[in-house]
Amino acid sequence: MSQPSPSPTADLIATADAHSAHNYHPLPVVVSSGEGAWVTDVEGRRYLDLLAGYSALNFGHGNPRLLAAARAQLDRLTLTSRAFHHDRFADFCAQLAEVCGMEAVLPMNTGAEAIETAVKTARKWGYRVKGVPDGQARIVVAADNFHGRTTTIVSFSSDPEARADFGPYTPGFEIVPYGDLAALEAAVDEHTVAVLLEPIQGEAGVLVPPPDYLRGVRELTRARNVLFVADEIQSGLGRTGRTFACEHEGVVPDVYVLGKALGGGIVPVSAVVSSREVLGVFRPGEHGSTFGGNPLGCAVALEVLAMLRTGEFQQRATELGEHLHRELAPLVADGRIGAVRGRGLWAGVDVDPAFGTGRELSERLMAEGVLVKDTHGSTIRIAPPLVISKDDLDWALARLRDVLTR
Numbered sequence: 001m002s003q004p005s006p007s008p009t010a011d012l013i014a015t016a017d018a019h020s021a022h023n024y025h026p027l028p029v030v031v032s033s034g035e036g037a038w039v040t041d042v043e044g045r046r047y048l049d050l051l052a053g054y055s056a057l058n059f060g061h062g063n064p065r066l067l068a069a070a071r072a073q074l075d076r077l078t079l080t081s082r083a084f085h086h087d088r089f090a091d092f093c094a095q096l097a098e099v100c101g102m103e104a105v106l107p108m109n110t111g112a113e114a115i116e117t118a119v120k121t122a123r124k125w126g127y128r129v130k131g132v133p134d135g136q137a138r139i140v141v142a143a144d145n146f147h148g149r150t151t152t153i154v155s156f157s158s159d160p161e162a163r164a165d166f167g168p169y170t171p172g173f174e175i176v177p178y179g180d181l182a183a184l185e186a187a188v189d190e191h192t193v194a195v196l197l198e199p200i201q202g203e204a205g206v207l208v209p210p211p212d213y214l215r216g217v218r219e220l221t222r223a224r225n226v227l228f229v230a231d232e233i234q235s236g237l238g239r240t241g242r243t244f245a246c247e248h249e250g251v252v253p254d255v256y257v258l259g260k261a262l263g264g265g266i267v268p269v270s271a272v273v274s275s276r277e278v279l280g281v282f283r284p285g286e287h288g289s290t291f292g293g294n295p296l297g298c299a300v301a302l303e304v305l306a307m308l309r310t311g312e313f314q315q316r317a318t319e320l321g322e323h324l325h326r327e328l329a330p331l332v333a334d335g336r337i338g339a340v341r342g343r344g345l346w347a348g349v350d351v352d353p354a355f356g357t358g359r360e361l362s363e364r365l366m367a368e369g370v371l372v373k374d375t376h377g378s379t380i381r382i383a384p385p386l387v388i389s390k391d392d393l394d395w396a397l398a399r400l401r402d403v404l405t406r
Contacts, residue, residue, distance in 0.1 A: 008042045025359075027366050027373070034061025037388040039371070047371045048396050050384045054202070055234045055346075057265035059307060060387040066264040066303050073299035081290050092298035095305050096273060099243065100256050104279040106272045107293035111233040111259035112148025114270035117287065118196065118229050118257050119152060121272060123172075124281040126193030130225055137193045142178035146203030147196070147231055179209040181216040188220065194227040194255075195220075199245035202234040205379040206341050206348030214249040221254070227278065228253040233270070237261040238386055240344035241318035243308055248343065254278060264304050269297040313386045317344040320393060324382065327397050336404040338378075347382040348375075355404055364406075368399040 006014070012030045029047065031039045037060060040046050052058060059066060073088070080086045093105040106121070108114045122139060126132040141147075143158045156173035157163045176183040178201060188195070199214055201207040221228040230253035235245035237258070246253060255278060259270035272279070291297070307313060321344040328340045328347060338350035351361050351374075358374025365372055365380075372380045384393065 012042065027362060027371065029366055029371065036060045036062070037385045037392055045369070047366070047369050048384070048388075048392055050370060050372045050382050050396055052383050052385045053265055054260060055237075055239050055383055056260040056263065058238055058261035058313065058386050059264055059304070060385040061265065063264060063387070065307065066266055066300055069299050069303035070264075070266050070296065073296050077295045079291065079294045079296070082288060082293060086295045086298075088295045088298035088302065089293055092293065092302055095302060096258075096262075096271060099305055099308065100258075100273040101252060102256065102273045103276040104274060106279055106282070106287070107297070108270045108272070108289050109268040109291050109297070110148075111257070111270050112150050112153060113289065113292070114233065114257045114259050114272055115147045115153055115196075115231065116150055117272045118194075118231075118255055120287060121255065121274070121278060121281065122194035122196075122227050122229060124286075125227060125278050126191075128281045129277065130193060132191050132193060136191045138172055138174060138189070138191045139194045139196055140174050140176060140184060140187045140192055141196050142198070142201070143175050144178055144201055144204040144207065145175075145196075145198060146201070147198075147233075178204075178207060179213050181213060181220070184217065185220055188224050188226055192224070192226050194229050196229040196231065198231045198235060199248075200235045200240065200343060200346070202346075202381070203375055205350070205375055206343075206346055206381060206383075208341055208343055212249065214246060214251045218251045218253070227255055229255040229257060231257045233257060233259040235346075237304070238308060238313040238317050238344075239346050239383065241314055241321055242344075243314060245343065262301050262304055263297060264300045266300050267297045269301045316386050317346075320386075320388065320390060321345040323390065324393065324397075327394070331401065331404065336401075342382075345384060345386060345388075349380050349382060351378050351380065353378070361403065364403040365399060368403060370396045370399045 009030050030042045032042045033040045037049055038046055039049050096105050097103055108117055123137040126137040141156045147153050152170040154163045154166050155169035158175055174187050176187050218228055230246050232244050255274040257272055263269035331337045332340055338352050341348045351358050358378050358380050361380055362372050362374050374380050
């Protein structure tokens with residue numbers, strides 16, 4: 001008797017397991033299409049996406065404006081490398097600088113590349129402008145940070161899972177507790193060239209710093225002639241209800257590091273944005289990227305910037321975020337979840353051990369048609385596309401309540 005054929009889902013997962021490195025532990029769903037806040041798997045089941053590609057899909061799956069911009073550019077020009085100018089580059093740099101209130105842009109592709117670029121920028125600025133002795137530049141970072149996974153970046157991670165077995169590690173970084181301004185002040189010395197922080201720590205569980213912390217960082221770095229580098233890769237471009245999370249404290253850093261949503265969920269686009277004085281330390285040949293600032297990426301990012309200028313998405317994140325946190329609060333009060341943190345349409349939900357791990361809760365929600373992802377074992381993150389409707393968000397929250405009462 002012949003064995004029944006495996007389902008398309010099981011077959012594809014088995015093939016992926018057999019032929020790919022196991023550096024991820026995805027949920028057992030195989031997505032084949034998406035529209036707005038919804039995705040459909042290979043067997044026709046629909047799921048509400050409450051992860052949004054870690055904020056890369058702020059504007060939803062298959063956003064018509066972004067797809068139109070990409071299609072139009074695909075018919076014209078996709079890549080030149082930076083060996084030549086192309087006709088989308090100038091507008092991209094000028095408009096991104098304007099949105100950031102800055103002067104200059106250094107485009108890259110992924111968020112990790114942009115962080116690496118920011119590290120190199122801060123060090124070079126320290127030697128050329130601040131006058132730090134060669135090889136002595138130091139950068140202060142926060143514990144529980146997540147800035148990427150290159151060898152340099154994991155050198156200043158405090159997460160054993162991200163760091164273990166990847167040494168030897170890059171020197172020149174000091175880790176202080178997140179949100180502890182006194183510890184940060186004590187760590188800054190004459191060789192410090194930058195303080196690198198996430199305004200809200202996403203991977204750590206959507207940790208919001210204490211009130212006035214970012215303002216204190218801004219004042220300290222300005223007083224000590226140190227660059228304040230804000231990693232807004234996840235928190236930026238509308239997610240928290242403002243274009244940048246730093247805006248909630250009226251803070252403008254010296255350097256923005258951007259990515260994820262800048263590419264509209266279509267192509268990887270990232271950038272370091274700063275003053276001419278800071279980014280002016282680079283000379284031809286000292287840093288680069290074959291694909292950084294490519295025409296296709298610039299075309300999509302220009303449409304992203306146009307959408308952000310309307311304020312529509314920031315307003316949606318504000319209003320739906322207030323609703324999200326208002327609806328989650330009773331689940332904390334009655335003990336079904338341990339704590340909720342966040343800002344805008346972004347929440348970190350600590351799972352009470354009585355209801356299982358973050359992974360187990362994610363799997364239960366998946367069975368109900370809702371996709372979330374756990375982090376650090378006991379937390380799930382809720383970060384839907386900003387285009388999600390209030391009705392769909394309420395439907396997902398009802399599924400969360402259901403799985404927590406079983």
